[in-house]
Amino acid sequence: MAIQLRPYQQAAVDAFFAALPEHRRQLIALPTGAGKTIVFGATARRFYEEVARDKPILVIAHRTELLDQAEQKIHFVWPDAFIGRIQGARNEQLGDVLLASTQTLVAGRKIPQPGLIIYDECHHSRAEGALGVLERLGVFESDGPPLLGVTATPSRSDRTELGDIFEHLTYERTILDMIMDGYLSDVRGVKVEVPGLNLGAIRTVGGDYNAKDLSYVMNIEEALDAVVDAVVTHAPGRKTLVFAVDVKHAHTLAEWFQQRGIACAAVDGSMKPEERGAILQAFSDNKLRVLVNCQILTEGYDQPDVDAVVIARPTRSQSLYVQMVGRALRLHPAKTDALVLDLTGASDDKSLQTFARLMRTQRKTVANQAIDLASNDVDELPMKDGESVSEWLTRVAQKREKAAQVAQAINLFANRSRYRWQQVKETFAISYGNDGWAYLYRDGDEFWPVLELRNEKFIPLHERALPLEYAQGVVEGFLALMESKVIDKEADWRNAPMSDRQKYVLDKYRIRYDDTWTRGMAADALGQRFAAKRVRVLQKNFDVQKWRDVLEQPHGQVWLEQRLMTLRAHAQARSRVAQTS
DSSP states (O other), X not given: OOOOOOHHHHHHHHHHHHHTTTOSEEEEEOOTTSOHHHHHHHHHHHHXXXXXXXXXXXXXXXXXXXXXXXXXXXXXXXXXXXXXXXXXTEEOXXXXXXXXXHHHXXXXXXXXXXXXXXXXXXXXXXXXXXXXXXXXXXXXXXXXOOEEEEESOOOHHHXXXXXXXXXXXXXXOOHXXXXXXXXXXXXXXXXXXXXXXXXXXXXXXXXXXXHHHHHHHHTSHHHHHHHHHHHHHHOTTOOEEEEOSSHHHHHHHHHHHHHTTOOEEEEOTTSOHHHHHHHHHHHHTTSOSEEEESSTTSSSOOOTTOOEEEEOSOOSOHHHHHHHHHTTOSOOTTOOOEEEEEEEOSSOOTTSOOHHHHHHHOOOEETTTTEETTSTHHHHSOOOTTOBHHHHHHHHHTTSTTHHHHHHHHHTOOGGGGBOOEEETTEEEEEEETTEEEEEEEETTEEEEEEEOGGGOEEESSSXXXXXXXXXXXXXXXXXTTTOGGGBTTOGGGGSBOOHHHHHHHHHTTOOOOTTOBHHHHHHHHXXXXXXXHHHHHHHHOOHHHHHHHHTSHHHHHHHHHHHHHHHXXXXXXXXXXXXX
């Protein structure tokens, strides 16, 4: 059972095929968290099924983590795809999809002629001999295979360089687009000044700060203290990822955090994979609150509950900056927003990337054309320090005619970000009214999207467990059919005074409150109490192994799909009745 594409993902796939007759070398730019792998996986399946079945799809990436990610997520949209790996000692050349490392192809490994080539994180396509690989595969020949490149880097310099390889920018979404459509977390930036730091005096190499010079100034005591103080002051309780200049800086920062009593560790590329993996797992399991790295986690690293990023490696490169910021932008059920801490100098270097400057460059029409960011309003009202994207654009909107309507459109945060989940240990639960509950139930490193039926029975909403963000999307896609205002974080009823019934139930369960509480606050407190009870029932009655065994069989998958179609139809019918009553 393939997962359903988000609307913009489907639009990206459709745009590729619409442009294919005229453009053989296409580029799609989507920010971190937008699901680039899902997009090119769906493109691969459609190309194989509709254009050419006699040749494999070749996916190229420069890191093992990206190839692993591709292997997992292609199966989300193409469950029966036969995938082969061409990397190092592995030479699995029979398959519908071949996943190949850039280094192995540069070394001269022979492969079957592909029908379509997909280059993941294609801003690397000019490096490491990759251009020679593309030439050998014939992508620049008139009868050669089409090429699709996907990247998260939107900078003008990247586009100029990539223009030698890709002839058409087919589809693009910016971070700003994705935040306002509710597919990325709302985010705010805070500038932290490092005493005595003058970034403008540091030499530049290839358009960015000289790493050796930068390491020297960022490793002094004042700079190290500034990083730790920034996290303590601005990100207490947040799960924080710190980007350091180099290995020495990363490990020194980790020691600085540890001396302040903060659970922290550092990872770098020289570590053995098992050692690095153990630290990443400890961070995932919340045994560490802060993780420091020196650029190895800029690509192919997904930890959706990270809600703070510290740029302790100041940069002039928008590409690098976007990759670092993107680590905090994924949605998570327990996450309200993300925080970016920019380390800056006392003097303002106009080339230094900061979050506010990044947002000003992304002047596109967002929020269903509610705000035209190409207007002068953006320049007249720059982001304030500590202001979130939604707060900033609401201020911009309020300058316009029909300000109330526009501000309301911006604050909707449609789609996945509008729901209020309750977390009970490692399970997430949500009540959607009339005693209905849905869950994200952990199974190893993944989660089952689960719906509770009557009589304490449960049914999965997908045929297998998924990474958290995809499981969340499956549940919320189902809930969206009901259009229930009970779970909408922006519903008007939440601001009304508590009802007498709520006070009675709060007293019954000995939950402390005061007269300032609203109906929404009371509902959240009661929801947390009731969620704990429902999760205990879920743990008792939802047999993961039983469902796994059933859904590994084709007839089990068919049964589930038919059952879910019936449930979706009933949900839509109830929604229509509610709207007319």
